Amino acid sequence: MRDRLGEWDLRFSPYLYIAPFFLIFGLTGLFPLLYTAYVALFDWELGGAEPTFVGLDNFTTLLADEQFWTTLTNTISIFLLSSGPQLVIAVLLAALLNTRVRPATGWRVGVLLPYAASLVAIGIIFANLFGRDFGLVNTLLEVFGLDRIDWQANRFASHLAIAFMVNWRWTGYNALIVLAAMQAIPKDVYEAAVVDGAGAVRRFFSITLPLLRPTLIFMVITSTIGGLQIFTEPKLFDTRPGSNNGGSSNQFQTITLYLYQSAFENQNFGYASAIAWVLFLVIIIFAGINFLLTRRLAGVGR
Amino acid sequence: MSVGKPNATVYGLLLAFVLGSAFPFYWSFVVASRDSATVSQRVPPLLPGGNFFANAAKVFDSVPFWKALGNSMIVAGTVTVSTVLLSTLAGFAFAKLRFRGRGVLFVAVVATLAVPTQLGIVPLYMLMAEFGWANSLEAVIVPNLVTALGVFWMRQYISEAVPFELIEAARMDGCSLIRTFWHVCLPAVRPAAAFLGMFTFMTSWNDFLWPLVALDAGNPTIQVALEKLQSGFYIDYSLVLAGTTMATVPVLLIFVLLGRQIVAGIMQGAVKG
Numbered sequence: 001m002r003d004r005l006g007e008w009d010l011r012f013s014p015y016l017y018i019a020p021f022f023l024i025f026g027l028t029g030l031f032p033l034l035y036t037a038y039v040a041l042f043d044w045e046l047g048g049a050e051p052t053f054v055g056l057d058n059f060t061t062l063l064a065d066e067q068f069w070t071t072l073t074n075t076i077s078i079f080l081l082s083s084g085p086q087l088v089i090a091v092l093l094a095a096l097l098n099t100r101v102r103p104a105t106g107w108r109v110g111v112l113l114p115y116a117a118s119l120v121a122i123g124i125i126f127a128n129l130f131g132r133d134f135g136l137v138n139t140l141l142e143v144f145g146l147d148r149i150d151w152q153a154n155r156f157a158s159h160l161a162i163a164f165m166v167n168w169r170w171t172g173y174n175a176l177i178v179l180a181a182m183q184a185i186p187k188d189v190y191e192a193a194v195v196d197g198a199g200a201v202r203r204f205f206s207i208t209l210p211l212l213r214p215t216l217i218f219m220v221i222t223s224t225i226g227g228l229q230i231f232t233e234p235k236l237f238d239t240r241p242g243s244n245n246g247g248s249s250n251q252f253q254t255i256t257l258y259l260y261q262s263a264f265e266n267q268n269f270g271y272a273s274a275i276a277w278v279l280f281l282v283i284i285i286f287a288g289i290n291f292l293l294t295r296r297l298a299g300v301g302r
Numbered sequence: 303m304s305v306g307k308p309n310a311t312v313y314g315l316l317l318a319f320v321l322g323s324a325f326p327f328y329w330s331f332v333v334a335s336r337d338s339a340t341v342s343q344r345v346p347p348l349l350p351g352g353n354f355f356a357n358a359a360k361v362f363d364s365v366p367f368w369k370a371l372g373n374s375m376i377v378a379g380t381v382t383v384s385t386v387l388l389s390t391l392a393g394f395a396f397a398k399l400r401f402r403g404r405g406v407l408f409v410a411v412v413a414t415l416a417v418p419t420q421l422g423i424v425p426l427y428m429l430m431a432e433f434g435w436a437n438s439l440e441a442v443i444v445p446n447l448v449t450a451l452g453v454f455w456m457r458q459y460i461s462e463a464v465p466f467e468l469i470e471a472a473r474m475d476g477c478s479l480i481r482t483f484w485h486v487c488l489p490a491v492r493p494a495a496a497f498l499g500m501f502t503f504m505t506s507w508n509d510f511l512w513p514l515v516a517l518d519a520g521n522p523t524i525q526v527a528l529e530k531l532q533s534g535f536y537i538d539y540s541l542v543l544a545g546t547t548m549a550t551v552p553v554l555l556i557f558v559l560l561g562r563q564i565v566a567g568i569m570q571g572a573v574k575g
Contacts, residue, residue, distance in 0.1 A: 006478075010399075013479045017395035018407060020388045021448045025414055028445035032422025032429065039425060096316055099308040109561035110320035112568070116557035117327070118508040120525045121546035124532055125330045128539050136329065172323060173568070180569040221416075229420050232510045235529075242533035256420070256511075263424050264515060276421040283418060 040273035047267065058274035070250050071258040072282070074159065078254065079227040081163035086171050087219065093171065094178035111172035122165060123236030130161045152239045155251040162233045162252060174219055181215035182208065213295065220290045228283050231256040255279045327550070334544035357544035361531065364541065366520065370527035377439055377523055378506040381446045385502045386495050388448035393456025394487045398469055414450045420511060427515055441516040442523065446506060452498055455571060459494035460487060497567030500560055507553055524549045
């Protein structure tokens with residue numbers, strides 16, 4: 001009897017242990033994602049009439065929607081302005097941390113500090129710093145004899161400010177990930193290179209960078225997925241608080257912000273779902289491109 | 303392996319970076335501790351003033367701050383305990399137990415890491431309304447009870463930290479699987495569980511988009527309350543930044559106290575070449 005119980009325990013308990021994950025993910029992750037595709041085929045208004053089937057209408061409307069293209073461009077622009085510099089600075093910062101600095105942990109904790117901040121708090125603080133009339137950044141620009149910039153109104157400037165927020169938050173975190181990978185590189189590889197007469201720069205490009213490749217790919221993919229879904233920063237950057245417009249002429253509205261606006265301000269669930277699916281495709285395409293690109297770039301010098 | 307001896311330039315650059323990291327926190331406290339008039343001066347003040355508590359008091363009048371703080375504690379606390387326990391349980395099964403389909407199921411877990419669940423917010427909102435959870439904390443808690451990242455992280459750790467012999471020995475003594483998990487596995491994974499716990503708490507505490515969708519202004523989490531704080535026609539930055547300062551303190555405190563472990567955890571979990 002005891003043995004039978006023990007055998008059942010061994011055979012079936014493992015499924016019980018992993019079941020919660022699959023249940024929760026199935027219900028709140030996978031199902032909504034797939035159901036989004038279904039909702040996208042309807043004219044589905046919250047609290048409105050019965051949803052009517054409209055086929056691909058939402059998608060054709062979307063492709064002809066100027067605002068959608070604006071938000072797509074904004075998203076990509078902010079993404080490029082943030083992920084590029086972020087990666088470069090993270091690698092350089094990791095190189096600094098990879099020297100024998102004392103106290104090692106102290107510096108690492110300091111670098112990671114922004115990661116602890118809430119996005120909302122940071123969004124509000126940076127909106128204040130980049131304010132047109134009383135913002136500290138503009139005051140500094142004036143001190144140096146430069147012109148004030150209307151950070152919210154100017155399209156490119158607003159992208160720059162938002163990217164700055166993103167970079168401020170994530171660069172230290174990424175630097176630590178790169179640092180971990182740097183520390184895993186065996187010392188004798190460098191020693192051999194020194195014997196062969198390779199200088200510091202050559203060592204960096206011929207040894208460090210190629211060996212960091214898996215880490216860089218990982219970082220690029222995660223920052224692509226995160227960066228293309230950017231929402232909190234542009235929402236809080238608006239001078240009209242609570243607005244989902246991303247500025248007076250949508251100059252910094254991102255796709256996720258547009259999705260949110262369509263669903264929960266305009267209550268058009270069908271249209272919002274279509275946006276979600278197009279964003280999903282964009283993310284997949286960009287993750288793919290970035291994957292190939294990083295593989296090539298980090299492979300230089302091999 | 304560390305390379306080279308740091309010189310003054312290295313320390314200088316690092317110091318500049320850390321000061322830049324800390325500055326926005328400091329600045330928000332400076333603004334929060336003054337009144338809104340001084341903030342609109344042409345030459346901004348660089349030192350804190352004495353108005354912080356007055357501004358904080360106004361925050362309590364403007365939004366249900368304590369309720370929001372309590373809600374965030376409940377949400378982040380529940381999510382953290384549940385994520386750590388359920389991820390460890392699943393990680394234990396994937397790392398140490400033999401069962402059919404184990405490999406495929408684990409690949410499925412890893413694959414879900416790439417799925418941006420944010421994109422399903424519309425149906426998720428409908429689903430939560432269907433369950434009668436619209437505007438209640440369940441809507442924010444349930445989707446985050448366990449995460450793929452947690453399962454993956456704990457599996458990796460348990461694979462290395464818990465020897466098969468230990469599990470065998472417990473089984474010989476007549477322990478059921480669940481008791482083996484509780485008495486052998488759980489104590490052995492404390493460091494990884496602690497890191498996962500901190501990480502989950504911070505993520506959950508700072509989550510914004512989904513709580514904004516799922517909860518209304520009367521029953522917010524702290525992040526949603528902060529956003530509402532600045533949704534008037536006129537923004538009183540002293541007030542708003544007093545709010546953000548107060549909401550950031552708990553996480554900053556955790557971070558300063560446990561920063562070493564958080565850093566060690568990130569370094570350990572990073573993808574290595």
